Amino acid sequence: RCVLARIGEVRSLIPSTVHVMALTATATQSVRIAVTNIVGLRNPFVIARCPARSNLIYSVGFFKSLPDTFEKFASKLKCEKTNFPKTIIYVRSFGLCADIFLYLKNQLGQAFIYPEDAPDIPEFRLVEVFTSVTESNHKSEILHLFKVDSNLRVVVATLAFGMGIDCPNVRQVIHVGLPDDVSSYIQETGRAGRDGKPSMVTLLHSRTYHKVEEDIKHYIQNTTECRRDFLFRDMDNYAHEDMGFKCLCCDVCAKLCSCGKCKEMLLNQSFYLCN
Numbered sequence: 001r002c003v004l005a006r007i008g009e010v011r012s013l014i015p016s017t018v019h020v021m022a023l024t025a026t027a028t029q030s031v032r033i034a035v036t037n038i039v040g041l042r043n044p045f046v047i048a049r050c051p052a053r054s055n056l057i058y059s060v061g062f063f064k065s066l067p068d069t070f071e072k073f074a075s076k077l078k079c080e081k082t083n084f085p086k087t088i089i090y091v092r093s094f095g096l097c098a099d100i101f102l103y104l105k106n107q108l109g110q111a112f113i114y115p116e117d118a119p120d121i122p123e124f125r126l127v128e129v130f131t132s133v134t135e136s137n138h139k140s141e142i143l144h145l146f147k148v149d150s151n152l153r154v155v156v157a158t159l160a161f162g163m164g165i166d167c168p169n170v171r172q173v174i175h176v177g178l179p180d181d182v183s184s185y186i187q188e189t190g191r192a193g194r195d196g197k198p199s200m201v202t203l204l205h206s207r208t209y210h211k212v213e214e215d216i217k218h219y220i221q222n223t224t225e226c227r228r229d230f231l232f233r234d235m236d237n238y239a240h241e242d243m244g245f246k247c248l249c250c251d252v253c254a255k256l257c258s259c260g261k262c263k264e265m266l267l268n269q270s271f272y273l274c275n
Helices: 002-012 029-039 066-083 094-112 136-147 182-189 214-221 227-232 251-256 261-269
Strands: 056-062 086-091 127-130 154-157 170-176 199-205
Touching: 002 029, 056 227, 056 251, 066 094, 086 094, 094 127, 094 154, 127 136, 170 182, 182 214, 182 227, 199 214, 214 227, 227 251
Parallel strands: 056 199, 086 154, 086 170, 127 154, 170 199
Antiparallel strands: none
C-alpha cells in the first residue's frame, strides 16, 4: 500500500492527458478500487478476469511430523520414480525446507538418483531444493529441468521458487505452513494444473495459526463452504455455477456430497499424502 501511495504521488506530477495502465494478477474488487483511487485513475476502462480454474482441487490438512505426513508420499515416489506426478512443496522456513528435502532423500536412498547407477548430479535427481540462497547456476538448472521432460519430480522450495514458474504439468502444489494472505495463496497454487488437467492444491498447518490474517484462519477452519468459493468470491466475475464442476472441487464439498464417487476421486487425486 505504501508503494502504491508513492506511485500516486508520481502520477500527480504527470499531465492528465497521459494514459496510465495498472495491472495485477489476483486483485479482489476492494483491492482494485483501492488501486484505482491511489493511482488516481478516473473512470478507467476495466478488463477483469477471475483467476479461478475448475481443474484445481483444494484441500486442507494437518502437518504433524515428517513421517506422519510424507512417509506415504516418499514411498510412492520411490516406487514410481519418473512416473510420479510433478509436485512443488512450498515451505515457510529454510530449516523445515531442508528437513523435508533431507527426509525425502533419506527415504529414497539409492532411488534418489535415477537410474541408480547414475552420478549424483541434478539431471538424474528425483528431488531438488530451491531457496533464495541456492546458487544462481543451480537455480537456473532446476528451473529448466522442472519445465522440461526430466527426472526431476519434486521441488521443495521457499517462495524464492516463485515468479517465472511456468511449468504446465505440475500436478500438485503443497503448502507446509500458512501463506501470507489469500491473494498470495491463489498465486502460488496457480502454478498447478496450467495444462487444464485435474491437479491438487493442499494446505498443511499445525494448528498454531493465532497470528495469521483472519481470511487465512477462516479458510483453514472452514468446514461448510466450498473452498474455491471462499478464495474467489470477492474476485470480479466469479460465479460458482460457471466453473464447470460439481462436488470434486474441494475436500469440503466432497465430504458434504452423498454421491460417494467424489470422495474416491479426491482420494485418487491426493497424490499420496498421509492426511
